[in-house]
Amino acid sequence: MLKLYNTLSRKKEIFRPRKATKVNIFVCGPTVYDFSHIGHARTYVVFDMIGKYLRQKGYNVFYLQNITDIDDKIIKRAKEKMVSPQMLSRNFEKEYFKDMESLKIDSVTKYARATEHIKGIISQVERLFKKDFAYQIEDGIYYDISKFKDYGKLSRRTILQAEDAVSRIDESKEKRNRGDFCLWKFSKKGEPFWPSPWGSGRPGWHIEDTAITEKCFGPQYDIHGGAKDLIFPHHEAEIAQMEAISNKKPMVRYWLHSGFLTVKGQKMAKSLGNFVTIRDFLKLDSPRTLRFFVIKTRYRSPIDYSEKAILQAKKELEKIDEFVEKIQTLKPKNQNKSKLQISKFKKEFEKTMEDDFNTPKTIASIFNLVNKGNALIAQNKLSLLDAKNTMEFLREVDEIFGFVFWKKPKKRIPENIFKLVKEREGCRENGQWQKADQIRKEIEKLGYRVEDTKEGPKLKKMSL
Numbered sequence: 001m002l003k004l005y006n007t008l009s010r011k012k013e014i015f016r017p018r019k020a021t022k023v024n025i026f027v028c029g030p031t032v033y034d035f036s037h038i039g040h041a042r043t044y045v046v047f048d049m050i051g052k053y054l055r056q057k058g059y060n061v062f063y064l065q066n067i068t069d070i071d072d073k074i075i076k077r078a079k080e081k082m083v084s085p086q087m088l089s090r091n092f093e094k095e096y097f098k099d100m101e102s103l104k105i106d107s108v109t110k111y112a113r114a115t116e117h118i119k120g121i122i123s124q125v126e127r128l129f130k131k132d133f134a135y136q137i138e139d140g141i142y143y144d145i146s147k148f149k150d151y152g153k154l155s156r157r158t159i160l161q162a163e164d165a166v167s168r169i170d171e172s173k174e175k176r177n178r179g180d181f182c183l184w185k186f187s188k189k190g191e192p193f194w195p196s197p198w199g200s201g202r203p204g205w206h207i208e209d210t211a212i213t214e215k216c217f218g219p220q221y222d223i224h225g226g227a228k229d230l231i232f233p234h235h236e237a238e239i240a241q242m243e244a245i246s247n248k249k250p251m252v253r254y255w256l257h258s259g260f261l262t263v264k265g266q267k268m269a270k271s272l273g274n275f276v277t278i279r280d281f282l283k284l285d286s287p288r289t290l291r292f293f294v295i296k297t298r299y300r301s302p303i304d305y306s307e308k309a310i311l312q313a314k315k316e317l318e319k320i321d322e323f324v325e326k327i328q329t330l331k332p333k334n335q336n337k338s339k340l341q342i343s344k345f346k347k348e349f350e351k352t353m354e355d356d357f358n359t360p361k362t363i364a365s366i367f368n369l370v371n372k373g374n375a376l377i378a379q380n381k382l383s384l385l386d387a388k389n390t391m392e393f394l395r396e397v398d399e400i401f402g403f404v405f406w407k408k409p410k411k412r413i414p415e416n417i418f419k420l421v422k423e424r425e426g427c428r429e430n431g432q433w434q435k436a437d438q439i440r441k442e443i444e445k446l447g448y449r450v451e452d453t454k455e456g457p458k459l460k461k462m463s464l
């Protein structure tokens with residue numbers, strides 16, 4: 001039975017979706033004004049894994065994600081770059097999709113742009129007006145948090161505590177409560193705008209999500225995900241909006257929040273300047289390493305990023321690669337006698353994943369399998385059946401994790417090295433051992449090691 005840690009109850013709960021086999025998930029997407037960093041990547045890798053896991057369990061998953069393509073940061077950056085906000089946001093949306101593709105994040109069913117849901121947004125603000133939760137002041141329409149009795153139930157903050165964290169868009173001296181947030185912001189000259197019954201403007205940040213989810217899922221759905229820093233005020237505001245409009249609660253059954261990616265204990269953030277973009281990361285390392293680095297920590301714990309930690313992750317992946325390679329080239333003695341008990345590892349996989357995605361334990365179990373398999377191979381006791389079952393199991397795991405198998409980019413062997421290898425083969429065939437050895441040393445000087453195998457010479461690039 002799958003158990004999820006629900007931020008709303010602060011407890012692990014048995015997962016029971018609203019409909020037996022259908023799961024609706026919404027995850028907060030990017031604000032497209034710049035390149036995403038690896039802290040963002042963590043969130044999207046985590047929910048990609050969760051979506052894929054639920055699908056493998058047989059659920060019909062609708063994974064919805066928004067794209068914030070209008071907001072103050074976009075307007076500001078567009079001005080600096082002297083392009084239109086739309087051009088800027090479309091451009092970075094493209095870059096975002098490129099990053100997602102390289103990270104094999106492909107489980108999202110639908111991406112929804114805020115600007116394509118203005119009608120729904122206006123309709124929600126209208127309904128909040130009718131129910132007396134919304135009010136108009138000089139610069140826009142605001143939500144009166146004192147009117148919503150359950151305000152603070154997700155973040156466990158009171159209305160007074162809500163005053164500490166007011167986003168810039170929500171600053172206004174005329175507000176009824178300092179924690180009130182903007183639903184519709186009137187546009188200043190030169191800013192992009194949409195017409196509304198109250199005047200031209202643009203939506204506030206929180207309202208786009210509830211408009212999008214209401215359109216696609218209705219007023220209630222199963223899972224809402226995002227990084228921890230979105231609990232307040234963003235997700236608190238979403239609840240206040242949707243539950244006030246629909247009078248139905250809870251809007252979301254399970255609130256899942258992923259932990260931060262930290263650098264020396266500090267959250268990775270654009271505002272702190274301690275970030276590495278996904279693009280820069282991928283210049284030096286493989287997307288596979290990033291997926292593994294993220295998944296080896298449980299999704300809601302912090303991960304501290306360092307070069308040392310990445311190196312460690314790479315070493316661990318090499319262990320998997322060596323094991324897979326051994327299995328693929330194995331010529332087993334026994335055909336059907338199983339020694340590996342793969343069903344035990346399958347059960348462990350299921351058990352650890354069902355425990356609120358306890359991936360450190362899942363991965364420890366996979367390395368157990370690797371060690372046990374290696375030991376059997378060394379004794380020539382791994383049967384053909386074991387080999388087949390192991391590969392099948394690893395493929396199932398990889399459908400969710402996406403780091404087990406990864407096509408290595410084919411490295412071309414330089415022409416001069418190729419010639420030397422050929423020459424050395426000729427010497428060996430003619431019994432000129434000394435000369436062959438000389439050539440081997442020459443090849444090593446150029447950074448390659450020759451290994452003589454039954455199938456002929458094999459080249460390995462030596463690490464520098």
Ligand SMILES: [Zn+2]
Nearest residue numbers: 028029209234
């Ligand atoms: Zn959001």
